[in-house]
Every structure is written in C-alpha cells, then in structure tokens.
Amino acid sequence: MSGNFLAKNTIGTSVKICGLSDEDTIDIAVASGANAVGFVFVEESPRFVERHLADQLMLQLPTDVIGVAVLQDPTSLEPYKTWGGWLQLCGDEDERTVSTAPRPVIKAVQWNKEEVVRWDGCKNVAAILVDGSTGGLGISFDVSELATLIPTLQTPIIIAGGLSPENVQEVIAKAKPAGVDVSSGVESSLGVKDPEKICAFIQKVKDTC
Numbered sequence: 001m002s003g004n005f006l007a008k009n010t011i012g013t014s015v016k017i018c019g020l021s022d023e024d025t026i027d028i029a030v031a032s033g034a035n036a037v038g039f040v041f042v043e044e045s046p047r048f049v050e051r052h053l054a055d056q057l058m059l060q061l062p063t064d065v066i067g068v069a070v071l072q073d074p075t076s077l078e079p080y081k082t083w084g085g086w087l088q089l090c091g092d093e094d095e096r097t098v099s100t101a102p103r104p105v106i107k108a109v110q111w112n113k114e115e116v117v118r119w120d121g122c123k124n125v126a127a128i129l130v131d132g133s134t135g136g137l138g139i140s141f142d143v144s145e146l147a148t149l150i151p152t153l154q155t156p157i158i159i160a161g162g163l164s165p166e167n168v169q170e171v172i173a174k175a176k177p178a179g180v181d182v183s184s185g186v187e188s189s190l191g192v193k194d195p196e197k198i199c200a201f202i203q204k205v206k207d208t209c
Helices: 023-032 051-058 078-082 095-099 113-119 144-152 168-175 195-207
Strands: 014-018 036-040 066-071 086-089 105-110 125-131 157-159 179-182 187-189
Touching: 014 066, 014 195, 023 036, 023 195, 036 051, 051 066, 105 113, 113 125, 113 144, 125 179, 144 157, 144 168, 157 168, 168 179, 168 195
Parallel strands: 014 036, 014 179, 036 066, 066 086, 086 105, 105 125, 125 157, 157 179
Antiparallel strands: none
16 A cells, blocks of 8 residues: 655645445546545444445555545454555544554544644644544535644645535635545435546546646
C-alpha cells in the first residue's frame, strides 16, 4: 500500500470517495483518479459493508490508492492489524486509542477549531478530516475560519460534508485542503453511488490543479 497520499509534495488536492461497496463502483472511482476509497464499518450507516467483502474489494485497489476502514468508537482495533490500508476514526476515540492504532489514522471531527488543534500533530494521525456533521449526513459548513487555520497546522486536512461536483471547486479555492472527501454528494439515492457524479466530482477537483 502506498505512503501518505496527502503528503505536501503531492500535486493538487487528493480525493477520497467514501461508502463504496461493490466492484463496479470501485473500478469507476479508481479509473477516474480517486486517491483513496472508504469502506464503512458502522452498522447503522446505509453504506455499511461487511469486513470480508471489504477485504475482497481491497484486492482491486492499485498500490497507489489507499483503502480506508471507516470506524466509529470500535470496541477494539485489534482486528485491524491485518487491514491493508488506513483507519478513519469518526467517534469519541481518545489520544491513546489513536496513537496506538495498528494503522495510520484519519481522525474525523465535526468542525470545531479547538478539536482540529487538539489532533494536530498527534502521533499516528496521518490526516484530520473536518466535516460539517458527525459524518455521512451531507451537511456542509463555512470553511472560512478553517482556511485561515490550515496554514498553521502540521497535519494534512481533508474537508468533507455537503461536497458535490457543483461546489467542490469553491471549497478548494477557499481553503486549499490537502484532500476532499465525498459520499452522499455522489449518490443517486441514499447509499447508492452514481458513476457519473463520481467522475464529475473527481474531474472538478482535477481541474483546480
């Protein structure tokens, strides 16, 4: 699996497509230029996927595309020692849980300046994902304050929440994040990804480079 796809020497803004669960959609995301894909292991989510299926889908990914296991307050991270990609922790996990996780962590937080600063530079945090909600709800937020904060941070920032092909360029222009994350914004209905929207979203991001 590749290194940090959000590294400062990466050209342009990286793209993570979250909530994938079938071979065809993954092929489309990868072919369109996605840098990472997310597999949701939160059972309450309409995008939930079983671990055994995600393991199979991971085999489709080229070495330069990272598979991200999306978790929320897991009882243990022990099972993810064998995961081939990164972990995205979306709950109330503490610093000890994150720093001792068996894989690199994307720590997801609902937009709050203090929370972003809290996780900046934390051991094992490869990126901080800043969302307009607790995740997966498609709720956007004003990125203006985050835009002024980003240059002061040492940890790459991924922006999520309410992104779509129609607004992603504006968000990138304002905040210049290392990456953007989309799920509901490229769906035709709840939990069902739309191939055309995935392609359009990634193309819009590429066009900002």
